[in-house]
Every structure is written in structure tokens, then in C-alpha cells.
Amino acid sequence: MTRYSRIAGTGSYLPPRRLSNQDLAEQLAAGGIETSDEWIVERTGIRSRHFADEGVCTSDLGAHAARAAMEAAGVKPEQIDLIIVATSTPDMVFPSAACIMQAKLGIVGCPAFDVQAVCSGFVYALTVADAMIRTGSATRALVVGAEVFSRILDFKDRTTCVLFGDGAGAVVLEASDTPGILATDLHADGRHVGILCVPGTVSGGQVLGDPLLKMDGQAVFKLAVGVLEEAARATLEKAGRTAADIDWLIPHQANIRIMQGTAKRLKLPLDKVVVTVDRHGNTSAASIPLALDAAVRSGQVQRGDTLMLEGVGGGFTWGAVLLDF
Template identity: 65%
Template sequence: MSATAARPAGNPAPTAWSRIIGTGSCLPERVVSNDELAAEMAQRGVETSDSWIVERTGIRQRHLAERGVTSSQLGTEAARRALQDAGIEAADLDLIVVATSTPDFVFPSTACLIQANLGASKAAAFDVQAVCTGFIYALTIADSFVRIGRARNALVIGAEVFSRILDWNDRSTCVLFGDGAGAVVLQASAEPGVMAAKLHADGSQTKILCAAGNVAYGEVIGDPFLRMEGQAVFKQAVTVLDRVAHEVVEEAGVTLADVDWLVPHQANVRIINATAKRLGVPAERVVSTVDLHANTSAASVPLALDAARRDGRIKRGDTVMLQGVGGGFTWGAVLARM
């Protein structure tokens, strides 16, 4: 078949770009400060303190979902706000991609539950699982659908209830995470848009961050709680976030000096600051919400993006670098003009 063969009838026409036209987020109402968490943990004989958590991570509080609140519920609300911000209806959506490692069920996907909640009957819907890089993976996939013309309007959501998979007696992990959801609406556009994207994985490093258990034959097999080698994750994160930032600016044909805002995964303020320093991005150009949200895994980047758009820092036309890193091991970045 020749490379110039005619596009078969009915095949969608490619568009040049996809652009983020709306953002939204949703956090559970219950806010738990470090002091409150330390007091709760003390009752179980587990010692921690506000000063330890703040000094090592920058986290001051987290939002925790009440029993029965699910990723699909948080994701639906974030999606409604993103659709309202974008000025389009759920019925206009062609695609819903949800990044989550804490889905409501094994199946159906959380994306299908959200599709039903929204009444987005025209949209294809599926989940992506790349842990804390999940939103970057989902956004890159949705961008590809829009670019090749398979979707005109796409909803990309990161939604998590990580509080469900934490061992609340393991102080080295349970103080680090929170619950929440963030969403963006992507639309086909004649101008950029998502300028570049790069995804990576190294499955040989699974053990440094995992929840390696499951349900089989009616029993829990393995260890279903999140486990982490904190220092190994820290070192790996700083290295790969630096590298992938260079990859996306190179792919986009711009330089790091052209990046107006760095919106990194919100795991730890020391990782965020070290990455920004290595990249030469000044602190006032880095969006950090880890103090308020803690690490919400796949929800962290869209939550931070939405916060900075709504408070007026990120404006139309700004160039934004979104970065993710996490279990798998996975990492990636998207460079986008807003």
C-alpha cells in the first residue's frame, strides 16, 4: 500500500493539535493536619510529628475521603467543573481517560462509571494505570486521539483514594498521601496546544514502590498495602524528572527558558525544589500544592494545574511543563501551551 493512499471513507481527518480548554478539581471535605494525624497515630502507638513531616516532605495537611467515597465520585465532580470551565457539555465528549491506581472496582473501569454519571453517552471510556505518572500517560494518550482525529473533545481525569491502600501503622508511607481528583478537557485546535510529550517506564524497579497484593480464590494474596523504599524513590525521581524535562523541550524545539510554569508531580517539596534547581526554573515559577494536598498520585498534577489556573497564575498562552513520576517505575512529561 502506498504511503499516499487515500484515507478510507469514514476515517477521521487528523488535526494539528490538542489544547487544554478547561480544568477542574475535587477534594474530599475532610482535612487532616499533621498534628491531627500524629495524634491519631499516637493512639495506635505509632510515633510521628508535624515537624518531622514538614521538614522531610513539605506536607502540612491532606484531604481524606470518608468511608464509601470513591475515585469515580471525586473524578465525576472534578470532571463537571472542568466541563463547566471549558464551556462544553458532557454529550460533546468523544473520549474519557481516567488515570487511577485506586479504581472503584476491578471492572467496570472508573472511566465507565464517570461516563455514566456525566451522561457522556457518545464517549469511549477506559482507565490507565501508571500510578503517580498516570495523568501524564492519560493526557498523552488523549492528545494522540485528538491529533489523529479520533476524538474532538476528550476528558482526562486523575482520581485517587490512596488512603484505602495505606498501612496506617507504617509511618514511613501513611503520612505522605492524600485523596482527590483533577481533570482537564482537551479539544482539537488549529494552534498549540500540547507541544510535546514523553513517557517512560522501568519495570525492573517495581520493588521500590508497589502495592504487590491482590485478591485471588477468595483470599488476599501478597501484601496489598503501599510499600516504598523512600530514599531509592527520591534519588530516582530527581534524576528522571531532570532528564525528561530536557527531552520534551527538545522535542518541542524550545528551551527551558521558554517554560513559564513547572507543574511537577506533588510528592515531596524537596524533590520539587531539587528538580526546579537542576532545571534552572525559579521557585516563583513552580506550582506547589503538596503542602495542602500531600501526594494524591495520579490526581496531583491536574489538582496543581487547576489551582494555579483558578488563582490566576497560569494564563492563556503560558507554556507549562507537567511532570509525573512514580510506581512502576514510571515517569514522563508533557509540554503544553495553555
């Protein structure tokens, strides 16, 4: 009998501190940086985002989201036999956020590791978990995207600091005899490392380079729409489906223009696109599972719907997952 994987439950968590564009504009003005709600909304579609309080780590956000996903799936901690966390902002250099989260969840013994593909991280992590379940290496996986991007933002650069937020999303992925994840498609092109990166590291107890986010927004935009369309079409072809079969497109929530551009290329109406970027900002690896959980809990996404998840991020990485929910 062929072994597949299906999403059994979803969960998410946003730190309580919400900053509207006006809040952020006032904060930046104190440092001599000018921006406005109108400027941010027009260029990005973002109206607010959430920032974690000092002392709150990626693993804390992820654990909250994971508990919600396990509750939705009716799964106890001891039933989880794989943990994969997608993050670019782990709690520490090592061990992984996944191992720290594993302890917070009271799970013992199963493999736990991080995946670092920036904003494509959740798509990468879901693909890895699906492969491990299909081969029998796992039966029930916790796949989490969690970030505290507020810690790596340059608040003197209004073109980047207004874009990002903190949060976490999670799914429980479990073995099934009926297809859930239908096909995946992952890519990277390291020639574009410089257009989106945090060019710093730790050495000898000091930070080398610059530990704050740098982005060439125009270059990212030009690459993103094209590669997202290619990945979506490749995934559909692998699954023997067409764009007309997609009930909901759940893209990485980076910029409303990129999301709309991708939908247009796939000839999908905008009312089939799940949008949370206005409320959450860009939460990197957390954005897709956050949007998925929001859509599930609002009743937007129903069991039996066909979903296209797709992400693009620093690296340059990109990928897509087609699944029957």
C-alpha cells in the first residue's frame, strides 16, 4: 500500500504586541526617519505587524503554535515522532530551535532539527517531512515556521524595517493511505545571495560583518514573481493537475503586489488568494503556516480543498507544495 502524508491540524501564534503603521512611523520619527501609513500600504499592502517582547524567543512562539496544531489534530506530545522547524532567527547559534522547542513541548527522543531557507523555509520543511513520512522514517511530524525578525531589522532603513513581523505557524503532518501532499517543487540559486541577506556572523565573541537585514527590493520583486509561477506550474504538472484545480493559493506573505502578480500569471482570481500580509507583515518562514491556520480557523479553507502553498526567500530559495486539505 502506498504511503502518503496529510495535514491533520494547524495552529499559529502572534505575540501580543501589535504595531500599526502609524505606531511604527512614530517610532521611526523619533530616530529621524520619515515614513507614513499611506507610503507603507501603497507599496506593500501591510497595515500592521506583531513584535515579540524582549526575552521571548523563536522557540516560545513556535511552541505556542505547535500546541494549537496538536490540539486541532487531537494529538498528544508523545505521539509526535519528528520535529522540523523552519527559521532564520533561532534562539542561539546551537542547539537548534527545534531541540529547544522539543523540550518546551515535553517531547522526548524523536529527531528534531531546523531548516534554514529563509522565507521559503516552511515549504522546504513540509517537503522534507512529507518525504520522511512517505519512506516510513516518521509517522506523525510537527512542522513549524517561527521567526523573530524584529531582532534583525535596521530601523534606520525604512525600506526594510516596515516590512517584517514576528510570529509562528505549525501543522501536524501524519501518515495516510490517501494522498494529502500531492507534489512539491524546491529550488535555490546562490548567485543571488546578495539581494536579500543578513551579512554578519559571530567569531571570537564578536559580531563580524553587519547583523541586520539588507534587501534589494526591486531585484527581489523581479525574481520572485517569475520563479513562483514556474514552481507552481511545475508542481501542478507533477501532480497531474491544472491551475483551475486550485481552490486556494496561500503564498508567502511578503508583499501584496508579488502575491497579486503570481495569481495573475496563474490566471487565478484574487478572491482565491489567502491574504494576511495586511495584518501580519512578512513573517518569513512563519508566513505560510500563519496564513493557512488563519484561513482554516475562519472557515475560508475547508476539508477537501486543494491548496497551493508557495514561498520565495533569501538564498535565493523558492518552492511550492500542492496538497488536498
